[in-house]
Amino acid sequence: MLERLARGAGERAPGAALILALLAAVEAGVRTGAVNAALVPPPTRVAARIGEILAGGEFAGPLASTLWLLFAAYFAASALAIGLGLLMGRYRAIDNLFEPLFELIRPLPKPALLPPLILFLGLGAPMKLAIVGLGVFFPVVINTVQGVRGVDPVLIDTARTFGHGQRAILLKVILPSALPFILAGMRVSLALGLILAVIAEMLAGTGGLGYLVLDMQRSFKVVDMYAWLVLLAVLGYALNAGFGRVERRAAHWALARPD
Amino acid sequence: MAGRAATPSARAPSGRQSRPGGASAPLRRLAGGRASGFALIAALLALWQVSAEHWVRSENWPPLTAIARAFLDGMRSGELAEVFGSSLYRLAIGYGIGAAAAILVGLLMATVRIVHRALEPLVELLRPIPVPAIVPPLILLLGLDDKLKIFIVAFSTFFPVLVNTVQGVRAIDPVPLAVARTFRHSRLRTLLRVALPASLPYVMAGLRISLALALIVTVVAEMIAGSAGIGYHIVTMQYAMRAADMYAAIFVLAAIGYLLNRAFLLAERRLLHWYRTDKTE
Numbered sequence: 001m002l003e004r005l006a007r008g009a010g011e012r013a014p015g016a017a018l019i020l021a022l023l024a025a026v027e028a029g030v031r032t033g034a035v036n037a038a039l040v041p042p043p044t045r046v047a048a049r050i051g052e053i054l055a056g057g058e059f060a061g062p063l064a065s066t067l068w069l070l071f072a073a074y075f076a077a078s079a080l081a082i083g084l085g086l087l088m089g090r091y092r093a094i095d096n097l098f099e100p101l102f103e104l105i106r107p108l109p110k111p112a113l114l115p116p117l118i119l120f121l122g123l124g125a126p127m128k129l130a131i132v133g134l135g136v137f138f139p140v141v142i143n144t145v146q147g148v149r150g151v152d153p154v155l156i157d158t159a160r161t162f163g164h165g166q167r168a169i170l171l172k173v174i175l176p177s178a179l180p181f182i183l184a185g186m187r188v189s190l191a192l193g194l195i196l197a198v199i200a201e202m203l204a205g206t207g208g209l210g211y212l213v214l215d216m217q218r219s220f221k222v223v224d225m226y227a228w229l230v231l232l233a234v235l236g237y238a239l240n241a242g243f244g245r246v247e248r249r250a251a252h253w254a255l256a257r258p259d
Numbered sequence: 260m261a262g263r264a265a266t267p268s269a270r271a272p273s274g275r276q277s278r279p280g281g282a283s284a285p286l287r288r289l290a291g292g293r294a295s296g297f298a299l300i301a302a303l304l305a306l307w308q309v310s311a312e313h314w315v316r317s318e319n320w321p322p323l324t325a326i327a328r329a330f331l332d333g334m335r336s337g338e339l340a341e342v343f344g345s346s347l348y349r350l351a352i353g354y355g356i357g358a359a360a361a362i363l364v365g366l367l368m369a370t371v372r373i374v375h376r377a378l379e380p381l382v383e384l385l386r387p388i389p390v391p392a393i394v395p396p397l398i399l400l401l402g403l404d405d406k407l408k409i410f411i412v413a414f415s416t417f418f419p420v421l422v423n424t425v426q427g428v429r430a431i432d433p434v435p436l437a438v439a440r441t442f443r444h445s446r447l448r449t450l451l452r453v454a455l456p457a458s459l460p461y462v463m464a465g466l467r468i469s470l471a472l473a474l475i476v477t478v479v480a481e482m483i484a485g486s487a488g489i490g491y492h493i494v495t496m497q498y499a500m501r502a503a504d505m506y507a508a509i510f511v512l513a514a515i516g517y518l519l520n521r522a523f524l525l526a527e528r529r530l531l532h533w534y535r536t537d538k539t540e
Contacts (some may be wrong), residue, residue: 012366014373022381026303039399087271093295100296101303107474108518111482112490119319191387199479201393201495210392214483217395229392236387 013217036094040224049227059231064207066235069125070197073132078186081137085144086170087180095145102138109194110135111199118203128200136189140182147181148174180251187243209235321503329503330510339511345479346488347515349405352410353416354473357465361417365424365462366450369491375425390476394483408480415476420465427461428454459532463527470523474516 021045029035030042053059088095114131121127151174159173198210207210207231216225273530306348312323319359321329331341356385368375394411401407431454488513496505 011376014377019381021386040310092292096293097295097299098261100293101300104300104513104517107471107520108509109478109516111479112473112493112512113453113503114482115493116319116502116509117504119497138274191389192512193392195389195475195479198389199482202483203393210389213534214391222396222399224396229388229396231394233384236389237384238385238504 025067038222041226045223046184046226046230049223050230051130055233056103056249057097061237062207062209062212062228066197066201066210069128069200070132070193073129073197074136074190075231076129076192077136078140078189078225081140081146081185082175082182086148086175086178086181088141089145089148090174093122101143104140106142108180110196114200114203125202128197128204131200132196133191136193139183139188139192143181143185143188144178147178150181151177183247187240187247190239190243191236194239270429273311277320285478319502321506325503326510327499327505330507332505333507337480338509342487342489342492342508343511343515346441346481346490348475349408349488350412350473353409353477354470355418357408357413357416357473358420358469360413360418361465361469362424362455365421366428366455368421369425369428370446370450377392382418386422390415391479391483394480398484403484407484408477411480412476416469416473417470419472421460423461423465423468424458427458427465431457441527460531463531467520467523467527470519471516474519478512 009224026035026040027042027044030037030040039047084094084098090097093149110131113134114127117127118128155173155177156169189210197208198213201208201210205215209228212228212230213225216228217223278404280293308323311320311325330339364374364378368378390411393405393414397407397410399411427514435453435457436449439453444452477488478490478493481492482494485491489508493505493508496502496508
């Protein structure tokens with residue numbers, strides 16, 4: 001374990017050195033006046049501000065509001081997409097019914113739907129939930145359908161031979177087999193959901209991490225802007241890493257398969 | 260690299276061209292298996308038209324005929340062409356720069372160990388930033404003009420292509436590389452003539468994800484820091500309460516998203532006709 005950690009650190013040493021060198025160059029540039037401090041604050045001041053935000057608990061409110069928005073929409077839309085995707089993948093008639101509509105809506109860049117959603121739902125939570133949910137829905141439903149279609153028919157026949165009903169086959173054979181595909185879609189959706197949450201917060205202007213970054217820029221609080229930006233990046237990183245862990249636990253058998 | 264690349268076989272994120280649905284599926288589809296689906300779309304559009312004319316009297320809910328009129332007016336006056344032209348122009352430049360840089364850096368990272376070790380942590384640090392969040396600082400650094408939007412598009416194009424290129428080169432069958440060495444090809448020649456074509460399916464998968472992302476990011480950047488383009492146009496029409504113009508622009512945007520993806524698939528099929536998508540299954 002320790003040995004692996006040490007080796008990992010050795011692997012990463014050049015990369016860490018590069019990042020530190022870049023930060024030091026910016027710091028030196030600002031201090032010598034080569035870089036305009038009004039536009040690029042010294043990294044040490046940003047770091048100090050991040051420390052303040054974390055220590056003072058200032059981050060809790062905006063973080064909670066962004067996370068609530070993201071997770072509520074993400075889980076609701078994913079559940080709906082998986083359910084519909086299972087049915088579409090299994091029953092040709094249902095697929096025929098929805099596929100053309102989805103193919104029509106899917107290529108539309110979802111942020112473009114924000115203005116009409118604002119017209120109908122206003123600037124509050126329903127609008128934000130709707131746009132994040134829309135963004136999350138499509139990658140998950142498409143991957144679910146693809147995953148269901150890829151299920152080995154022998155598995156299904158075997159289950160049928162043992163007298164399992166349609167419901168059991170769907171939930172106990174097809175769903176687990178399609179899981180790696182579903183999770184791949186959900187991973188894409190998580191990143192997309194965060195992007196949409198941030199832009200919805202920016203346009204709505206009522207709170208959350210995305211709003212703060214834009215607001216700080218507009219009031220020229222550059223240090224604050226970068227501090228919140230770093231926190232948002234950490235959130236993105238943590239979400240992706242967290243998802244990776246969940247994925248490894250839920251579908252370890254599929255990921256371990258050599259390809 | 261911690262994040263997994265989109266493998267070409269399970270072109271998961273946004274495609275569905277490989278459909279193992281039985282041999283007769285394409286035939287049936289041509290024969291109109293999806294008639295119910297088109298009927299659903301027609302029914303929804305009819306519902307829109309009727310509801311807008313009779314039930315919902317709202318500025319926000321114009322009938323489709325009004326939207327069609329707005330579209331025709333926009334086409335005739337050249338407004339729509341200008342709006343979309345300026346966006347697509349920035350999209351093309353940003354996408355080209357981002358993709359070229361990503362393939363170059365990706366090839367270097369995959370073949371030269373020290374480059375990989377030096378850049379990987381930086382890439383892992385920048386990649387998870389939600390793109391809209393970097394718009395505000397970039398406004399300060401680059402202003403509101405084309406420079407800003409091109410940079411953001413290039414930035415967001417860069418990472419999926421990079422990750423996939425690295426993964427693609429790593430997945431290359433070692434035999435062709437050994438053969439190239441046997442024939443004493445130089446490293447550069449091996450890289451360009453063997454490694455790059457062999458990793459092309461992965462690179463293309465990354466390029467396709469990036470294309471969709473680039474269109475999203477173009478719209479987003481124009482919404483937040485707008486002075487021209489589709490995103491700005493849509494937001495402006497919403498503020499101006501010209502709902503019909505807003506919907507017309509959204510419909511055109513959807514069509515462009517669809518056509519870009521189609522065009523890419525065509526190009527991909529021509530380039531990768533030798534590659535079987537079911538290879539790893």
